Amino acid sequence: MRKFLANAKFLASAGAATAFFAGTSAHADQPVPWETTFQAPATEMMRQIESFGNYTMWFVVPITLLVLFLLAYCIFRFRASANPVPAKTSHNTAIEVIWTVGPVVILLFIAIPSFKLLTAQYTPGEEPKLTVKATGNQWNWDYEYQTDNTLTFNSAILQDGDRAKAGKEDRKVYPRLLAVDNELVVPVNTMTRVLVTATDVIHSFAMPSFGIKMDAVPGRTNETWFKAEKEGLYYGQCSQLCGKDHAFMPIAIRVVSDTQFKTWLAAAKTDLPGANKTLMAEVDGQNKVAAAGN
CATH class of the missing domain: 1.10.287.90 (Helix Hairpins)
Structure with a gap:
């Protein structure tokens, strides 16, 4: 009997671990405790x-x-x-x-x-289909989509008191000190050019899963690029010491399907919070179905 209970406890733990990793894999990559290797590559x-x-x-x-x-x-x-x-x-x-x-x-x-x-x-394999300008400030990021109708918004660290309002209470998906109020949204399998600059001091735009790290220098525009191959939510940080709140300047990039991106972009130009919540609801719903299927 004791052996049966021990086996049952082990299977339950394994099932919980499987569900956890299924959920996190659906939401792409982020730092984990005691990590000794690179994050899983997405490009x-x-x-x-x-x-x-x-x-x-x-x-x-x-x-x-x-x-x-x-x-x-x-x-x-x-x-x-x-x-x-x-x-x-x-x-x-x-x-x-x-x-x-x-x-x-x-x-x-x-x-x-x-x-x-x-x-x-420094040599992209194809011409970029999307160009985004990332401007570093102490201690947040301004994003500008250089499309027909320009979309500009600010992305800053998500305060704990704002989690409920933003619908980001799940800390496995939106970890403390990495989650932001407005993610940079890009389509999957799309060559994306990022123009990087700063308004005050030197920052650095870094996304480990994409293999990019580019300094943001005031008065200068640097260029980097990526082509994300997996949908999900990816986290990075400013990687250049930029002042007292340097550790609180995360970067979050949400990679979605081309259809989802076009729908979000059209809605975000008039209602960014509403577009974000609609996209989150759709993505989180798909991830729950995927995790249940596993």
Whole structure:
């Protein structure tokens, strides 16, 4: 009986965990406690960055272990008690050649794919279909959709007292210190150009799942781009120290279908809060159905 109850408790816990991860996966990606890796990539660029990081580990790990072994060997082999009379060797030609040529070859193996990745980051694969201007302020963001009829709004951290009014009380979906009052909404599988600038001090527009991080400099407009491949809600933050509330300057991007985006954009030009609530209701309803189906 005790064994049966233990198994039942385990299955219930597993079911709860499955439901939790089903719900969070439907809402895309965000930081999690004790995270040791990158957030799951939502763009091809982020997959390339992740792949390059894994590639460099094939060099970092062996070099670290080799240096550790050499240090340990030298400490043990050439300690004072074992070598009362120190060696007089001043140089060794073979060793000089090895530790000069070796690092050069290793750096070439790292540099060539690094340059390719850097080039890809500044070379979009297609012309952008949507352009958004992101302006950093202390400590919020202004977004301007450069469409036929321009849409402009501010996005700031969501205060706890405003959660109920905004319909964002679920902290698994809208986490504390990351949720905002108005998300940047973009269509899925659409090349999106982001023009980044600032009004006061230097900020930085960063979205880990998209593999983008671009400084927002007053008086200057920088450009970055992304093509999100998965619908959901993604979180980033200002990644440049910008004052006392730097830690309270989140970025939230909601990726939706093309139809949902067009409907939201048309409604947001006259009623942004209403358009956001309608979109949230539709997206949350779809996610509940998806989670129940799992």
